Amino acid sequence: MKKLITLILAVLLLFCSTVNASALELLGMKKGDTDLDGKITSDDARTVLRCSVGLYIPSLLIRSLFDLNSDGKISSEDARLTLRLAVGLDGTGNKPVSKETLAKNISEKVSEKELDRLMRGLCSMGSRSVIFPKTNKKAADYISQELKKAGLTPEMQTFYYAGIETQNITAVLNEGKKNGKILLLSSHYDCWDGAEGAIDNASGVSALLHTVMLLKESGIAFNCEIRITFFSAEEMGYYGAYHYLSTLSADEKSRLSVFNIDMAGNSLLGGGKMLSVSTNSAYVSGAVSNELSRAIDNAKNFTCNMGENGYYSPVSAGLHDIVPFEKLSIPAVTLSWREIRPAGSYGSDYGLSSPSQIHTKLDTYENFNLSSLTATTKLIINTVILSYTV
Ligand SMILES: [Zn+2]
Incomplete structure (x- = not known):
């Protein structure tokens, strides 16, 4: 039953131009995880970067996973924010991270x-x-x-x-x-x-x-x-x-x-x-x-x-x-x-x-x-x- 609801939701979302974060969460997806493997890694950051220069086109359903700062565009800034998430830092880019935190x-x-x-x-x-x-x-x-x-x-x-x-x-x-x-x-x-x-x-x-x-x-x-x-x-x-x-x-x-x-x-x-x-x-x-x-x-x-x-x-x-x-x-x-x-x-x-x-x-x-x-x-x-x- 849960699978069916997820499938219907996924199909509905395909017709939306913008998929919001809570809808993604319902599907068990998170921003930055472009390959949907449950982890955010430097590979995901690379995919976002490729996308930002037109070398990769994601499906409409997962497009918003690439737009980390939700500004409607997929840019190198989104790749940078994905990379921050990959190394365990805050992905909003707002908080400065100390060298000590990075080192740790x-x-x-x-x-x-x-x-x-x-x-x-x-x-x-x-x-x-x-x-x-x-x-x-x-x-x-x-x-x-x-x-x-x-x-x-x-x-x-x-x-x-x-x-x-x-x-x-x-x-x-x-x-x-x-x-x-x-x-x-x-x-x-x-x-x-x-x-x-x-x-x-x-x-x-x-x-x-x-x-x-x-x-x-x-x-x-x-x-x-x-x-x-x-x-x-x-x-x-x-x-x-x-x-x-x-x-x-x-x-x-x-x-x-x-x-x-x-x-x-x-x-x-x-x-x-x-x-x-x-x-x-x-x-x-x-x-x-x-x-x-x-x-x-x-x-x-x-x-x-x-x-x-x-x-x-x-x-x-x-x-x-x-x-x-x-x-x-x-x-x-x-x-x-x-x-x-x-x-x-x-x-x-x-x-x-x-x-x-x-x-x-x-x-x-x-x-x-x-x-x-x-x-x-x-x-x-x-x-x-x-x-x-x-
Ligand atoms: Zn030696």
């Missing part, structure tokens, strides 16, 4: 399942070391595919290490203004030749890929150009990072800051863990804060809860892909999980070491900690939204 809404979308899928994809192919060019290229293709799925246009940046061809993968997340600031989000995808490289650094790559996916989907307006680069040959001495730098003009270098992610998930083995922000590698003179370390610290205070994952160090030193940038005084940080151990072991500084599994056969998918990777990904997203959005 989007970081809540971080999915353990998605991070786990990326980790499995990267760890299942064997060592991604540059000395195994086939696997190294396979990993680069995998990352490139994931960036395409997120709606970006990745490019391979080919270079050579000891005569072996390898590549960085680069993409632009946000164009930004001419001559404005450039934020580079980076992570190395190669690993030590004898390891699966789960913590070092499939975890950093997964965190960055998931971050890119969520930020792109959100349609947020950023206040700077945002570039994404996955470096190769880090383990050989930051060759990918050096090559990336060699492709930049002096002007680009002067506008650049680098947010690097290495070992974004800690291990399930070993001792006390600390999430650390490395600003430089100057063991002797000590580490100093910079604009990015302060941005992470601000987001950490907002995120607050690292839960079971351990401690947090706002400024430390460490050897990572930031070294080539640091040499040119370009503001750079690496966010990474470390272990609290006495100085003297591998990668040690200020009593912090790389996790004991790093550069051993124990750096495997089974030994990495998904919950620390999830918390770190949220922190990355919060940092970018709180400090780099309009």
Whole structure:
């Protein structure tokens, strides 16, 4: 009976030029849900945008679902309002939304399942070391595919290490203004030749890929150009990072800051863990804060809860892909999980070491900690939204 009433109502509505909101509700429809799947997503916003430029013509019955502000026209403004609904914001466009609300809404979308899928994809192919060019290229293709799925246009940046061809993968997340600031989000995808490289650094790559996916989907307006680069040959001495730098003009270098992610998930083995922000590698003179370390610290205070994952160090030193940038005084940080151990072991500084599994056969998918990777990904997203959005 209910179905019959709905059908009659639908037929009657077909003859109305304007279908009002309460009639839509009776039919179980809501404004913005253009594909009637019960959810409002960025796909719906895209459909509204296509409609606004005449690339898509909805049936009369559902036309008013596209007219978010009920002004009788379907315009790009309606697409914008649909996108706001898709990221959990108010769809009237009237209330200003704080960066804190945006950061909270989007970081809540971080999915353990998605991070786990990326980790499995990267760890299942064997060592991604540059000395195994086939696997190294396979990993680069995998990352490139994931960036395409997120709606970006990745490019391979080919270079050579000891005569072996390898590549960085680069993409632009946000164009930004001419001559404005450039934020580079980076992570190395190669690993030590004898390891699966789960913590070092499939975890950093997964965190960055998931971050890119969520930020792109959100349609947020950023206040700077945002570039994404996955470096190769880090383990050989930051060759990918050096090559990336060699492709930049002096002007680009002067506008650049680098947010690097290495070992974004800690291990399930070993001792006390600390999430650390490395600003430089100057063991002797000590580490100093910079604009990015302060941005992470601000987001950490907002995120607050690292839960079971351990401690947090706002400024430390460490050897990572930031070294080539640091040499040119370009503001750079690496966010990474470390272990609290006495100085003297591998990668040690200020009593912090790389996790004991790093550069051993124990750096495997089974030994990495998904919950620390999830918390770190949220922190990355919060940092970018709180400090780099309009
Ligand atoms: Zn690493």
